[in-house]
Amino acid sequence: MPSLELAQDRVEELRREIRRHDYQYYVLDNPLVSDAEYDRLMRELVALETEHPRLVVPDSPTQRVGGQPLAGFQSVGHPVALLSLDNAFEAAELRDFDRRVQQLAGGAVDYVVEPKIDGLTVVLAYENGSFIQAATRGDGLTGEDVTQNVRTIRLMPLALGEHDSRLAVRGEVFMPKSAFARLNEERDSRGEAPFANPRNAAAGSIRQLDPRITAGRTLGIFLYQVLVGGSREVATQAETLAWLRQTGFSVQQEWRHCRDIDEVIAYCASWADRRHDLAYEIDGLVVKVNSLELQGRLGSTSKSPRWAIAFKFPAEQVVTRIQDIIVRVGRTGVLTPTAILEPVQVSGATVSRATLHNEDMIRAKDIRIGDYVLLQRAGDVIPEVVSVFEERRSGSERIFEMPKTCPECGGKVVRLEGEAANRCTSITCPAQLKEMFLHFVSRAAMDIEGMGPALVNQLVETGMVQDVADLYGLSKEQLTSLERMGDKSAENILAAIDKSRNRGLAPLIFALGIRFVGTRASEILADRYRGMDALAAAADEQLTQIPEIGPKIAASIVDYFRNEQARQLLAKLSRAGVLMEQAQREPVAAGESPLAGKQFVLTGTLSSLARGEAENLIRGLGGKVSSSVSKKTDYLVAGSDPGSKYGKAVGLAVPILDEEAFKRLVTAHQE
Numbered sequence: 215m216p217s218l219e220l221a222q223d224r225v226e227e228l229r230r231e232i233r234r235h236d237y238q239y240y241v242l243d244n245p246l247v248s249d250a251e252y253d254r255l256m257r258e259l260v261a262l263e264t265e266h267p268r269l270v271v272p273d274s275p276t277q278r279v280g281g282q283p284l285a286g287f288q289s290v291g292h293p294v295a296l297l298s299l300d301n302a303f304e305a306a307e308l309r310d311f312d313r314r315v316q317q318l319a320g321g322a323v324d325y326v327v328e329p330k331i332d333g334l335t336v337v338l339a340y341e342n343g344s345f346i347q348a349a350t351r352g353d354g355l356t357g358e359d360v361t362q363n364v365r366t367i368r369l370m371p372l373a374l375g376e377h378d379s380r381l382a383v384r385g386e387v388f389m390p391k392s393a394f395a396r397l398n399e400e401r402d403s404r405g406e407a408p409f410a411n412p413r414n415a416a417a418g419s420i421r422q423l424d425p426r427i428t429a430g431r432t433l434g435i436f437l438y439q440v441l442v443g444g445s446r447e448v449a450t451q452a453e454t455l456a457w458l459r460q461t462g463f464s465v466q467q468e469w470r471h472c473r474d475i476d477e478v479i480a481y482c483a484s485w486a487d488r489r490h491d492l493a494y495e496i497d498g499l500v501v502k503v504n505s506l507e508l509q510g511r512l513g514s515t516s517k518s519p520r521w522a523i524a525f526k527f528p529a530e531q532v533v534t535r536i537q538d539i540i541v542r543v544g545r546t547g548v549l550t551p552t553a554i555l556e557p558v559q560v561s562g563a564t565v566s567r568a569t570l571h572n573e574d575m576i577r578a579k580d581i582r583i584g585d586y587v588l589l590q591r592a593g594d595v596i597p598e599v600v601s602v603f604e605e606r607r608s609g610s611e612r613i614f615e616m617p618k619t620c621p622e623c624g625g626k627v628v629r630l631e632g633e634a635a636n637r638c639t640s641i642t643c644p645a646q647l648k649e650m651f652l653h654f655v656s657r658a659a660m661d662i663e664g665m666g667p668a669l670v671n672q673l674v675e676t677g678m679v680q681d682v683a684d685l686y687g688l689s690k691e692q693l694t695s696l697e698r699m700g701d702k703s704a705e706n707i708l709a710a711i712d713k714s715r716n717r718g719l720a721p722l723i724f725a726l727g728i729r730f731v732g733t734r735a736s737e738i739l740a741d742r743y744r745g746m747d748a749l750a751a752a753a754d755e756q757l758t759q760i761p762e763i764g765p766k767i768a769a770s771i772v773d774y775f776r777n778e779q780a781r782q783l784l785a786k787l788s789r790a791g792v793l794m795e796q797a798q799r800e801p802v803a804a805g806e807s808p809l810a811g812k813q814f815v816l817t818g819t820l821s822s823l824a825r826g827e828a829e830n831l832i833r834g835l836g837g838k839v840s841s842s843v844s845k846k847t848d849y850l851v852a853g854s855d856p857g858s859k860y861g862k863a864v865g866l867a868v869p870i871l872d873e874e875a876f877k878r879l880v881t882a883h884q885e
Contacts, residue, residue, distance in 0.1 A: 221266045225274075228259040232275040248598055250529040250590070253301060276517070287358035287421070288819050290349035291856050292337055293382050293442045297354060297514055299500065299524040305479045308501065311523045312475035315503060318512055318520065324504045326451040327481050328469040330524055331436055332495040333388030334417045336364060338437070340381040343374040350420065355859075359819070363420050366429035369464040381444065383463065385437035388494050389416040393432035412495050423663075434494065437463040450504045468492075471504065482525045489527070498526040529590040531600065534558040536585050539570065539614045543622045545649030545727055547637040551576060551614065553587075553599060560589060560597070568597040572634045573616045580604070584611035620645075647681075648674050650727055654682045658733050659725035660714040664707045672696045681783055682725075685711055686790035719746065719796040722787075726780075729770040738762055739771075741833065746784060746794040750775040809880070810836030815843050817860055818853030820873050831880045843868060851876045 232255055235247055256275065263270045270276070302308050315323050335351035348364035349357035364370060367387065374381070389397070389412040397415055398408040409415040419431045437458050440448075448457050452471050459465040472478045482499050489496050503509050503521040512520040538554040551570040558565055568589060570576050581587065581602055588600040616636050618627055625640025638646065651670045655662035662685070673679045678692055688711065693704035717725075720740035724733050731739070742760055743749040749771070757768035774780050788794050814832050816839070828851065829839045843850060843862040850863040850870045863870055871879065 218266055218268070221262050222269055225259060225262050225266075225269050228255055228262070229275055231255055232259065248529065248590070251598070253303075253526065287360065289352075289356050289817075290337075290347065290359045290819070291356050291817055291859065292349065292352075292354070295354050296335065296337070296351050296357075296384065297518050299522055300518045301498075302501075302523050302525050303528065305483075308479055308482070308523070308525060309475055311501070312478075315512065315521065319503075319508055322474065323508070324474065325472045325478050326455070326469055326502050326504050327472055327478055328438060328455075328500045328502070329466060329485070329489070329492070329496040330498040330500050331386040331388050331466065332411075332413045332497045333386040334413070334420055336360070336385060336387050336420070336435070337441065338364070338370070338383050338385065340374055340383075340443075342379075345370070345372045356817075358421070360420050362425040363422060363428040364435075366425055367433045367435050369435050371462040374462050379443050381440070382442035383437050383458065384439040384441055385435055385463075387416050387420055387433055387435050388412060389419065389431070389433055390493050391495065392493070397431060423657075435464055436466040438465065449506055451502050451506065451509075452504055454506070486527065498524050500524050530560055531588055531590040532558050532560045533586055533603070534565075534589050536581065536583055536587060536599075539576075539581075539583055541617060541621050543620060543638055543643060543645035543649075545646055545653050546729060547620075547639065547643065547646050548635045549616065549620070549627060549638065551616070553581070555589070555597075558589065565589065565597045568599055570599065573629075573636060574634050576614055582607075582611040582613055584608075622646075644674055651679070651682060651685075653727050654725045655685075655714075656725075659721055660717050661710075661721070662707070662714050663710045664703065665710070669696070669699075669707075681786070683783055683786035683790055683792075686715070686787070686792065715791045716793050718793065719744070722746070722792065722794070723749070726774070728774045730767045731771065735763060735767055740796050744796040746788075750781070750784070811838070812836075812848040813838045813840050813846055814849050814851060815840050815847050815859060815863070815868075816851045816853070818856035820851075820853040820876075828876070835880060849876075 232252070235252055235255075259274070260276055263274065263276055300311075302311060312323070337349050337351075337357065338345065339347040339349075345365070346361075347359065348361045348370075349359055351357050364387070365372065391412060394409070394412040394415050401408050409418060415431075416433060419428050419433055422428045438455065440454055440458070444454070445457050448454050452469075455465050455469060470477075470481045472481060478501055482501075485496075485499060501523050503512065509519070509521040514520055535556045536553045537556060539551050540554060541549045541551050543549055551573070553568045553570055555566050555568060570581060575581075579599065579602060581599060584607075586603040586606045588603070589597055590600050616627070619625065620627055620638035620640060620643055622645035623638065623640050623643040625638045625643055627636050627638055629636045640646075648667075648670055651665075651674065652667060654660055655665040655670075665685075673688075673696075676696070678688065679685060688708065690701070690704045690708060693699050693707060694701060718740070720733075720736045723731065723739055723746075724736040738760060739749055743752065752771070752775075754765075754768050754772050757763050757771055758765055784794070809832065814837055816828055820828055832839050840847065843859045843866065845866060847863065847866070847868045850859060850868050851873075852860055852863075852870055853873055860870070
């Protein structure tokens with residue numbers, strides 16, 4: 215057992231890594247590691263915290279429910295917490311689960327086993343038999359309102375007939391394998407990046423701001439849990455599935471009622487190979503206590519129900535050969551080696567490439583061009599090279615050398631001290647320029663709709679743009695001269711570009727692509743400095759005094775604004791009319807407004823204000839906005855369908871304002 219000091223260092227490292235992967239997976243829909251690798255990190259963290267209980271803290275990934283909602287959608291509070299599941303990978307772990315359940319239940323237990331659909335969790339709400347709302351899982355307590363997009367799914371009933379009460383059901387939106395293949399073929403033909411897997415495709419489709427795009431994609435949905443309402447005569451999970459189907463919901467039919475854990479284990483084992491025969495992806499099976507009454511008695515931990523567990527399939531591994539190793543250049547100039555493989559079927563998909571991450575990984579595993587390797591696509595996500603078959607080497611294999619010059623522009627490649635990455639130092643590198651454009655126009659940045667990879671490639675390759683500021687000088691004639699660009703499309707893109715001029719300071723800071731500065735840091739910096747000039751003049755020691763801005767971020771910010779080309783770019787953006795200041799009201803003198811220094815939390819949907827507008831009103835009057843209710847909260851602003859924050863505020867006796875009371879409060883102090 216490692217010492218407490220060593221364990222603490224490793225625990226902190228694991229938490230940072232897991233949080234980073236949570237953000238990539240839940241917020242960006244861009245997983246960087248396989249499910250198996252993520253599970254390995256989490257299991258190591260659980261083991262260390264179990265050995266050293268003193269290291270457990272409330273914000274550890276082991277103590278939380280899940281991710282966080284994306285910006286751009288209204289927030290929706292769930293009627294009950296949507297907990298995540300503990301995982302089992304072996305039969306012995308299923309037996310341990312059964313033993314714990316029987317001890318708590320006081321006797322033998324029967325189960326229902328359901329294939330675990332690899333998609334996006336949603337909650338559907340109905341009022342008097344009519345569909346009224348759909349929300350993503352989000353962080354388990356609050357999700358995103360995706361009503362209009364889910365409404366486009368043909369398998370989702372819009373009306374249920376005779377139901378005179380509120381009903382909320384939980385299910386999974388997925389994309390069939392055949393539809394996924396067609397979608398990626400279409401994206402490839404347009405020069406767009408393919409989706410990594412059907413799960414990401416389903417999530418990306420549901421999170422489209424334009425429901426017409428969602429409607430153009432083939433999505434399915436299976437429902438499996440009643441959260442609110444339902445039939446009082448239903449007493450088991452098996453009866454729940456039957457009732458859902460009778461009521462009009464789409465329910466997957468491969469579930470099995472098992473009398474004991476032996477039947478559960480046998481049924482789980484039977485899916486090892488035949489899962490690929492399904493028309494949709496599954497990444498395991500969910501084992502649930504059948505009795506709903508017993509489920510209630512067993513309850514849950516802060517993270518997971520005690521009455522259910524997910525049996526995850528082991529990573530499927532195959533042997534293939536590395537034909538070549540190529541290098542791709544990213545937005546920040548990082549050179550990423552990628553293995554070109556002899557195409558091989560793994561986890562139901564043909565794989566011909568696998569990222570090798572960096573030079574250190576290649577050296578550590580001694581990967582050579584021509585090697586036979588063990589490949590896995592754990593969790594059906596990102597292919598990875600597990601190991602090399604050295605005994606199969608013929609002597610013709612070649613050692614890979616990271617290029618000294620950029621393969622895209624010929625610029626010098628360097629490796630900075632303390633980093634694993636090799637970087638191209640040329641700021642005129644076309645590969646970096648394309649990636650920078652895609653980042654600049656992305657939703658979390660300047661949100662220029664219609665500016666996809668195919669269009670960006672054409673703009674850069676034709677020389678119409680040399681930097682992101684050139685977007686604001688594009689003409690309709692220039693755009694219509696490009697392939698597949700008609701008058702209407704050109705007009706829409708120009709309108710989106712023009713609209714982005716007033717996007718705001720925080721999105722602009724994020725759009726600049728300053729290393730280590732994400733959306734949260736951008737918001738903090740915008741609130742603190744209120745203008746780009748003030749931020750550019752900030753010193754390292756001043757920046758590090760700001761909560762959540764550490765030395766690494768501060769140094770990166772200072773380095774960015776020292777760069778002459780960066781300063782020229784900002785001047786060019788300013789001349790193009792891009793807003794460089796944070797919209798603000800007259801400063802609030804200390805004590806002048808009752809809002810000054812007060813902490814607000816918002817929950818539910820406001821009918822006359824967007825969430826961002828309400829937050830800006832509070833901040834403009836000197837108040838603060840927090841995402842969680844605590845003893846330090848001064849007011850909870852509650853819109854329609856408030857989430858669990860409402861109940862917590864009641865429990866802590868926090869003053870609660872409805873929308874009208876909130877508007878009266880801010881209006882009184884705006885005058």
